[in-house]
Amino acid sequence: MSAHMVEAKGVTKSYGALQVLKGLDLAVEKGEVTCLIGPSGSGKSTFLRCINHLEQHDSGVLRVDGELVGYELRGKKLYERSPKQICNQRANIGMVFQRFNLFQHLTVMENITIGQEEVKGISEDAAKQRARELLTRVGLESKEKAYPVQLSGGQQQRVAIARALAMEPKLMLFDEPTSALDPELVGEVLDVMRDLAKSGMTMIVVTHEMGFAREVANSVYFLDQGVIEESGEPNQVLANPRTERLQNFLSKVL
Amino acid sequence: MSSTLPESEASPEVVPLRHWGRLVGALVTLVGVAMLVHTIFSKIPSRTGKTICHLVKGVKSCRPALEWRFSWNIVGSYLFNPLVMHGLWLTLQITFWAMLIGITLGLVIAMMRLSHNRLMSGIAWFYTWFFRGTPVYIQILFWFAIAYLYPTITVGIPFGPWSFLNINSVTLFTPLIAAITALGLNEAAYFSEIARAGLISVDEGQIEAATSIGMTPSQTMRMVILPQAMRVIIPPTGNEVISMLKTTSLAATIGVIELTGAVSEISATNFKTMPLLLVACVWYLLCTTILSIGQFYVERYFARGSLRTQPPTPIQRLRQDLKGFGAKRRKSAAVA
Numbered sequence: 001m002s003a004h005m006v007e008a009k010g011v012t013k014s015y016g017a018l019q020v021l022k023g024l025d026l027a028v029e030k031g032e033v034t035c036l037i038g039p040s041g042s043g044k045s046t047f048l049r050c051i052n053h054l055e056q057h058d059s060g061v062l063r064v065d066g067e068l069v070g071y072e073l074r075g076k077k078l079y080e081r082s083p084k085q086i087c088n089q090r091a092n093i094g095m096v097f098q099r100f101n102l103f104q105h106l107t108v109m110e111n112i113t114i115g116q117e118e119v120k121g122i123s124e125d126a127a128k129q130r131a132r133e134l135l136t137r138v139g140l141e142s143k144e145k146a147y148p149v150q151l152s153g154g155q156q157q158r159v160a161i162a163r164a165l166a167m168e169p170k171l172m173l174f175d176e177p178t179s180a181l182d183p184e185l186v187g188e189v190l191d192v193m194r195d196l197a198k199s200g201m202t203m204i205v206v207t208h209e210m211g212f213a214r215e216v217a218n219s220v221y222f223l224d225q226g227v228i229e230e231s232g233e234p235n236q237v238l239a240n241p242r243t244e245r246l247q248n249f250l251s252k253v254l
Numbered sequence: 255m256s257s258t259l260p261e262s263e264a265s266p267e268v269v270p271l272r273h274w275g276r277l278v279g280a281l282v283t284l285v286g287v288a289m290l291v292h293t294i295f296s297k298i299p300s301r302t303g304k305t306i307c308h309l310v311k312g313v314k315s316c317r318p319a320l321e322w323r324f325s326w327n328i329v330g331s332y333l334f335n336p337l338v339m340h341g342l343w344l345t346l347q348i349t350f351w352a353m354l355i356g357i358t359l360g361l362v363i364a365m366m367r368l369s370h371n372r373l374m375s376g377i378a379w380f381y382t383w384f385f386r387g388t389p390v391y392i393q394i395l396f397w398f399a400i401a402y403l404y405p406t407i408t409v410g411i412p413f414g415p416w417s418f419l420n421i422n423s424v425t426l427f428t429p430l431i432a433a434i435t436a437l438g439l440n441e442a443a444y445f446s447e448i449a450r451a452g453l454i455s456v457d458e459g460q461i462e463a464a465t466s467i468g469m470t471p472s473q474t475m476r477m478v479i480l481p482q483a484m485r486v487i488i489p490p491t492g493n494e495v496i497s498m499l500k501t502t503s504l505a506a507t508i509g510v511i512e513l514t515g516a517v518s519e520i521s522a523t524n525f526k527t528m529p530l531l532l533v534a535c536v537w538y539l540l541c542t543t544i545l546s547i548g549q550f551y552v553e554r555y556f557a558r559g560s561l562r563t564q565p566p567t568p569i570q571r572l573r574q575d576l577k578g579f580g581a582k583r584r585k586s587a588a589v590a
Contacts, residue, residue, distance in 0.1 A: 052466060054462055054465060054466065083470060083471060084470065087465075087468045087469065087470050088468065090465065090466060090467070090468045091467065091468025092468075093466075094466070094467075095463075095466035097459060097462065097463065097466075099459055101457075101459035101460060101462060101463035102463070103460060103463065103464075103478055103482075104460070104482060104559045104560060105481045105482050105556075105558065105559045105560075106559065107559075114467075114477065115467035115468065115469070118469065118473055118477065119467060119468040119469055119473075120468075147558065147559040148559065149559060149560065149561065149562055150562050160463075163463075163467065164466070164467070167467055167468065
């Protein structure tokens with residue numbers, strides 16, 4: 001098998017007549033951090049959601065750790081997988097959302113243990129122990145009994161990262177994780193993500209934080225109107241944009 | 255700017271605005287309430303013409319005897335009448351079973367209504383349309399008379415020749431079963447709309463998050479959506495339970511001797527209609543009061559996580575007020 005954690009070839013996706021992904025190619029090596037940048041409506045969030053099958057892509061090949069996402073190749077046809085199989089695939093892919101999406105009716109501790117206990121079948125004690133380790137890692141060990149509504153946005157997002165990590169994923173997807181945060185709270189979330197990258201986690205990050213992309217990413221993809229316009233190492237892509245569209249985009253966000 | 259206020263007026267006393275209109279309104283209402291309470295507990299000359307006579311200095315003088323306007327003594331004597339007690343027990347039983355059928359079936363119908371399968375959502379829509387569109391009284395009579403349409407109820411293979419079980423409708427649909435069936439199926443139609451409102455009130459992001467950690471659709475429904483939907487579902491459901499408790503009185507029309515049936519039966523023999531209606535009212539009010547208190551605490555339980563701090567319960571508030579009152583008194587005593 002290849003060393004690619006994620007491999008996409010000619011991935012397309014339409015909503016009715018509107019084609020949002022027009023044949024994307026992308027490859028992410030294990031342990032790499034990849035940033036997807038681009039204007040809103042460019043399809044970067046949709047693409048990210050296709051990777052863990054929250055959205056179903058229409059055509060093209062999408063593999064995570066060598067396995068086709070959501071489909072099974074038998075003969076020459078792609079068969080849709082059963083919900084159970086798709087759930088098993090998803091459990092290995094962590095996702096962090098723009099609006100945190102913590103379970104509002106559960107405490108911080110319960111948010112982190114529910115997936116371990118119900119999906120992975122881990123005992124309550126082991127799940128709690130792992131949750132405490134993760135809360136320490138994101139700097140929120142004192143908040144385990146709090147409800148999400150009692151936390152700041154930055155704290156909620158750090159709990160959301162801990163919730164995703166509790167499933168011991170091999171890949172982490174971040175969908176604009178700092179876009180809903182007050183400016184002074186962005187740093188604490190980026191710090192956690194930086195640590196996670198250092199620990200060797202494979203990450204795909206949709207972001208507008210160009211500083212983070214430049215510092216942490218191994219590669220950057222610039223999407224516009226459902227097409228990858230430019231890709232490469234951050235220094236090259238962000239410092240010397242070749243296309244006019246990327247030049248325009250960077251002049252607006254920087 | 256700071257020099258405009260003399261030193262002594264640096265922090266002037268705040269005088270709250272007096273709401274005179276509100277005060278007058280409250281006083282008028284208070285007088286009205288006092289009048290009402292007074293008449294409810296007032297006495298009038300005996301309705302049966304009873305008189306009380308005395309001999310005053312050898313001369314007999316009579317005046318009409320007084321009795322409660324609301325016949326509280328009669329109400330009291332029938333309050334724990336065995337027939338009334340049995341009727342109350344039946345009322346509670348019908349309410350319980352009808353709500354159980356209504357909530358279980360209603361939840362299924364709500365999920366069917368939200369299904370992506372057009373046939374499922376169509377059938378669910380039709381169910382609600384039918385049972386909401388006909389009077390519940392007629393539905394009770396319908397189930398009571400079902401034997402006219404289906405003399406026997408047969409369990410077997412659909413459209414097939416064999417049957418496993420044949421039940422006589424008349425023996426199956428006793429007045430009690432007919433009432434529970436009718437009220438339960440009718441309730442399911444209303445509850446399905448309540449449940450649907452609750453289910454669609456949960457943010458889509460919650461479902462995505464549950465999905466992203468690998469939960470199956472049924473786990474997501476049970477552990478993430480339903481517990482959060484409860485916050486929206488509980489208040490109108492409490493309303494439905496209270497409404498059901500009183501709608502069970504319609505069962506009296508097909509011969510179920512529940513609370514209303516029991517008091518009608520008694521008053522048919524002794525003609526004390528009004529006092530016996532009051533007996534029924536006392537029990538209905540007591541039951542709805544207990545249900546309302548229960549609803550408050552259930553709501554509170556499911557509201558956890560939706561507010562930064564929960565509002566105090568009435569008991570907590572009372573305790574706080576008493577504490578505050580005590581402190582104020584101590585303070586004023588200290589000043590004096």
